Every structure is written in C-alpha cells, then in structure tokens.
Amino acid sequence: DTGVSQNPRHKITKRGQNVTFRCDPISEHNRLYWYRQTLGQGPEFLTYFQNEAQLEKSRLLSDRFSAERPKGSFSTLEIQRTEQGDSAMYLCASSLMNSPRDTQYFGPGTRLLVL
Amino acid sequence: AQTVTQSQPEMSVQEAETVTLSCTYDTSESDYYLFWYKQPPSRQMILVIRQEAYKQQNATENRFSVNFQKAAKSFSLKISDSQLGDAAMYFCAYTDSGNTPLVFGKGTRLSVIA
Numbered sequence: 001d002t003g004v005s006q007n008p009r010h011k012i013t014k015r016g017q018n019v020t021f022r023c024d025p026i027s028e029h030n031r032l033y034w035y036r037q038t039l040g041q042g043p044e045f046l047t048y049f050q051n052e053a054q055l056e057k058s059r060l061l062s063d064r065f066s067a068e069r070p071k072g073s074f075s076t077l078e079i080q081r082t083e084q085g086d087s088a089m090y091l092c093a094s095s096l097m098n099s100p101r102d103t104q105y106f107g108p109g110t111r112l113l114v115l
Numbered sequence: 116a117q118t119v120t121q122s123q124p125e126m127s128v129q130e131a132e133t134v135t136l137s138c139t140y141d142t143s144e145s146d147y148y149l150f151w152y153k154q155p156p157s158r159q160m161i162l163v164i165r166q167e168a169y170k171q172q173n174a175t176e177n178r179f180s181v182n183f184q185k186a187a188k189s190f191s192l193k194i195s196d197s198q199l200g201d202a203a204m205y206f207c208a209y210t211d212s213g214n215t216p217l218v219f220g221k222g223t224r225l226s227v228i229a
Contacts, residue, residue: 033216042119042206042219043160056216091160093217103150104217106160 002026004107006092012113013082020078021110025094032075033104034067035091036060043091049075050097082114117142119209121220128197129228135182136192136223138207144168148210149183149190150217155203163205166190194225202227 005024013019025032031050035043046065047057051072061067064082069075079086089111093104118141128134140149151163166174166183173181178198182191194201204224208217 035217040221042208042221043217044219045216048216058216102212103162103165105162106152108159 004092004094004105006107006110008110010111014115015082015084017082018080019082020076021090023075023092023107029094029096031095031097032069033093034077037089037091084114087112087114117209117218119207119218119220121207121223123223125224127226127228130197132197133195134197136205138190138220140188140209144211150208151192152206152208153203197227199227
C-alpha cells in the first residue's frame with residue numbers, strides 16, 4: 001500500500017493555458033474523488049468516480065474542467081483556459097466501497113498557481 | 116444541503132495539556148458518518164478519527180477522542196496530552212455514507228506551545 005499519489009506537486013501556468021493533473025489511487029480502491037482547497041478554506045468536492053464511471057459532478061466544476069478515469073485506475077483532471085481564480089490546491093482521495101472501514105484517503109495534492 | 120461549521124478558526128494548547136475542537140453540522144439524514152482530518156503545514160491530509168452516527172459509543176483513537184451528540188448535531192474532538200506534532204489544521208467532515216463526497220468545515224488551526 002503506497003498511498004495516493006498526485007503529480008505534479010506544483011504547477012505554475014499563465015492565464016489561458018491548459019493544465020492536466022494526475023492522481024494514482026491506492027491500488028485496490030474503486031472510488032476516486034477530486035476536491036479543491038483554497039487558502040484558509042476546507043476542501044470542496046469537485047467530482048468522483050466509481051471505477052471508470054463518473055458518478056457526480058459539483059456545480060463548482062465549470063465546463064472548463066474535465067476529469068477522466070480510464071480503465072478505472074488513475075485519474076486526470078484537466079483545466080482548460082485557466083483563470084486566476086483557478087489557483088488552489090487540488091486534492092485527490094480514494095476509497096474502497098463496501099469495505100468495513102470505508103474511508104477516504106488523501107494524496108498530497110497539486111498546488112496550482114495561475115499568473 | 117448538509118453543512119459543517121467549525122466556529123474556532125484558531126486554537127492553542129500547551130504541550131501535554133488537553134484541548135477540544137468544536138464542530139456542528141446540519142443534516143436531515145439519520146444515518147451518516149463524521150470525520151476529523153488533520154492537515155499539517157505543507158503536508159497531506161490524514162484521517163484522525165471517524166464516527167458512525169448509528170453508534171452511540173464515542174470513537175477513540177489513542178490520545179484522540181470525540182464527543183458525539185447526535186441530537187445536538189455536535190461532534191467535538193478532544194486531544195489529550197498534546198504534542199508538538201499535533202500542530203496542524205483540523206477539519207471536521209460529514210458524509211451520508213463512507214463512500215460519498217465529504218462536506219468539510221473551514222478548519223481550526225491548532226498551535227501547540229512548548
């Protein structure tokens with residue numbers, strides 16, 4: 001069990017550019033979640049998957065955001081035409097549905113700065 | 116919609132003393148889960164403790180325990196024998212089940228004074 005990993009850990013981009021983040025969940029976990037955390041706030045839910053199916057998207061997830069989880073393993077979160085308001089920490093978490101201790105485990109996050 | 120409120124933006128405690136962090140929540144569900152997560156500076160969020168709403172017994176994990184008051188919709192975290200490594204942001208979180216998206220409070224920043 002190597003834990004949830006996220007890459008890159010930091011990303012600086014210019015407004016209008018596209019960025020893509022990757023999340024590798026704990027290997028046997030079938031649910032994967034994306035959250036966004038701005039300074040001084042708690043994480044806010046963006047979207048989540050069960051295997052490769054995207055089950056729910058938050059209203060926070062504008063049409064510039066897209067997430068995928070091909071083959072039900074790793075997931076990518078893409079932001080197109082980035083805006084300064086997209087600057088935040090993007091957190092990924094995973095869990096095993098129907099396990100006795102179904103709890104979400106978090107990765108280290110990707111910190112995005114849009115200039 | 117469910118909401119989670121942490122009314123203490125910052126708290127401090129002397130090393131070896133006890134501190135209690137407050138959390139209230141709002142839900143119309145009868146079955147749900149509550150969590151406390153710890154986020155050290157520049158480090159990832161880790162689970163401290165969880166509580167299932169159907170369990171009357173308060174959860175305990177070593178020096179960490181909760182006071183779960185279902186009727187009052189209150190879920191406080193008690194840290195005993197505080198250590199320097201306990202300094203972090205603490206987030207209270209709610210979910211209808213263990214595998215649905217979490218709703219977080221705004222967090223409480225805990226400082227531990229040597």
